[in-house]
Amino acid sequence: MNFRLIILTTFSLFLVACGGGNNNESGKSASAQESAVEHGVKHQDSKYVCPMHSQIIRDKEGSCPICGMTLVEKKQKAKGSGEKVISYYRHPHKPTITSKVPKKDEMGMDYIAIYAEESDDSSNVVISPRIVQNMGVRTEKATKSPLWRRIQTVGYIGFDETKLRHVHLRTNAWIEKLYVKSAGERVKKGDVLFEAYSPTLVNAQEEFLNAYRSTSKNLRKASEDRLRALGINSITINEIKKSGTVQQNIKIYADQNGIVSNLNIREGAHVKPSTEILSLADLSSVWLLAEVFERQTDWVKVGQSAEIYLSYLPGNVWEGRVEYVYPSLNQKTRTLKVRIRLENPGEQLKPNMFAAVLIYGGAKNNVVSIPREALIRVGGEQRVIVQVKPGEFSAKNVVSGIESGDFIEIKSGIDEGDIVVTSAQFLIDSEASLKASLNRMSDFETTESDNKKKITGSGVIKSLKPAENKINLAHNPIEALGWPAMVMDFAITQDVSLDDFQVEDKIEFTLIEGSDGYSINSITKISTTQNSK
Known part of the structure; x- marks a missing residue:
């Protein structure tokens, strides 16, 4: 009896042991299945990164060589979870300043990487393709290339002062007869301008005739030199020699071609040496006097090429070069005067004509530029609408630089290759501003309720x-x-x-x-x- 009991007990224990072994194996298998996904992650290379300088990555624990902070383990993601994508880099102290590439701030700190899932695009405007087409939205890429400093300004035509002649007498006299009656009359070199009577000139002629009759060469030369010093030309002196008589009225001749720009006397007038009787202007060349704004004064240099346009001759372009840059600004207009000399063979250019001027002030290399129409100026701000992706737009604050024709330099705010909106941008900007305002109100309410x-x-x-x-x-x-x-x-x-x-x-x-x-x-x-x- 006892023997049977022992056999039955032994057999039962054997069955229990076998069942328990199967359960243990099943548990091991289940455990292996549960950790299979994690198994690959555990065997990936561990990386340690600086929390302040994301470019510092090490295979083991340690400290950052830049700031000394302890490196933290970089969490690895399981397959299929996706990698973080850096959207842009932000100034560590000024969130509004961003960059598409890593850089340092003025204190040497690295910009903070902002990932796509962290970037705040709540103020972006999303528009359906049909609405985009109906609005007539046009876009253009920001490019990096040389940008010419083109100075667009205005000016007026003036006399070439190197060919302007003022006529004075060198002694007191009376104007007996005028051969030119009004300003604007055209004269040629050698034409008689007027006749004048002067007692001093009469006495000088008498002395000349007396000296001419003598045998002294020195006396002849001295008396002739005195007549020339008093303004009598060779034609009149030869006439006196031939006639042997004194001329009561002395003829004054034009010594250049031109027009009478000023006529300040009439017949019978008494004149002194200081009296300007008339002025002669040669219009074969003229000066263009252009006004350059104070902010552009550093752009203009002597020798730069220029183009001149006049409204009364549309389609005609005159080419010239900057001949002189005046040393001081006009106190009232705050502009700098620039002189351009132009040849005027047909005298198409008249003094005091108004002209549009384009001066090429040299190129500024490697600048990011966009069409000028893409820039939105509102109050003290400047911004552009950037196409983030088809149908999604964002307003970006920018800092502009020089303007050149239809393009403008962008110093900061966007980078080369960004796509900017060049038409309908004001509508999108209004929508973006409204959306940003609503978001700020929402953030304020959240801050109040959640105690930010x-x-x-x-x-x-x-x-x-x-x-x-x-x-x-x-x-x-x-x-x-x-x-x-x-x-x-x-x-x-x-x-x-x-x-x-x-x-x-x-x-x-x-x-x-x-x-x-x-x-x-x-x-x-x-x-x-x-x-x-």
């Missing part, structure tokens, strides 16, 4: 700049922003007073993010008691 998290820090005051609304701090690391300890300037909000603080005070502060970066909106002095604790 504060970014706090501590440090020591190094200098106070109340006039600039700034404070210089040696702050400790700010983990919320990933900033290491450093010395830097912070802007302070209007409600923060610095009256109760001084240099070397230890403080705690809170930061808020604005359009110009992070600003301090509250400061608390750390008391001695707190320090001891």
Whole structure:
């Protein structure tokens, strides 16, 4: 009986042992199946990255060679989860300043990488293809190329002052007869302009005739030189020699071709040497006097080519070169006068004509430029509408530079290859502005209800700049922003007073993010008691 009981017990234990072994194997198999997806991740190469400088990547733990921060493990993603795509890079302190490529700010800190899933595109405008077509939206790429400094201005035609002649007598006289009656009359070289009577000229002729009858060559020469010094030309002197008589009225001749630009006397008038009787102007060449705006004064140089257009002769273009740049600006108009000399064989160019001028001021190389019509100027801001992808548009603030014809330089805000909208951009901009305003209102409500998290820090005051609304701090690391300890300037909000603080005070502060970066909106002095604790 006992023997049978022993056999039955032994057999039961054997069955239990076999069943338990099967369960154990099944558990192992299930465990292996559950960790199969994770298995590949565990065996991927571990990477450690600096939280401040994303370009610093190591295969093992350590510290960043730039800022000294401890490297953190870079989380690996399972297959199929997708890689993060960097949308753009943002200034570490000024969120409105962005770049498509990694770069450093003015303090040497790296721009922060903003990934596609992190970028705020809530103010982007999405338009269906049909509406885009109906609106007549046209786009063009921003290009990088030389941009000519073209100065578009206005000017007027003036006399070539090197060919302007003023006629004066060299002694007191009376105008007995005028051969030119009005300004504008054309004369040729050698034409008689007027006749004048002068007692001084009569006496000089008598002395000349007496000397001419003598045998003294020196006396003859001296008396003839006196007549020339008084303004009598060779024609009149030869006539006196031939006739042997004194001419009561002396004829004055034109010594160049031209027109009478000014006629200041009439017959019978008494004149002095200081009296300008008339002026002769030769119009075979003229001056164009152009006015250049003060901001463009550095562009214009002597020798640069220029084109001149006149409204009364549409389609005609006169070419010239900058002959002279005047040294001072007009105090009233704040413009710089530039002189261009033009040949005028047919005398088509008349003095005081109004002209449009285009001066080529040289090229500025490797600049990003867009069509001028794509730039939107609103108040003190400049922006463009950028096509993010077909049917989606975003408004970008930009800083513009020089203008050249139909194109304008963009110094910052967009990069080469960005697609900008050149028509219907004002409608899209209005929609983007409205959407951004609604988003800001929504953010404000969320902030009020959720009590937006504060970014706090501590440090020591190094200098106070109340006039600039700034404070210089040696702050400790700010983990919320990933900033290491450093010395830097912070802007302070209007409600923060610095009256109760001084240099070397230890403080705690809170930061808020604005359009110009992070600003301090509250400061608390750390008391001695707190320090001891």
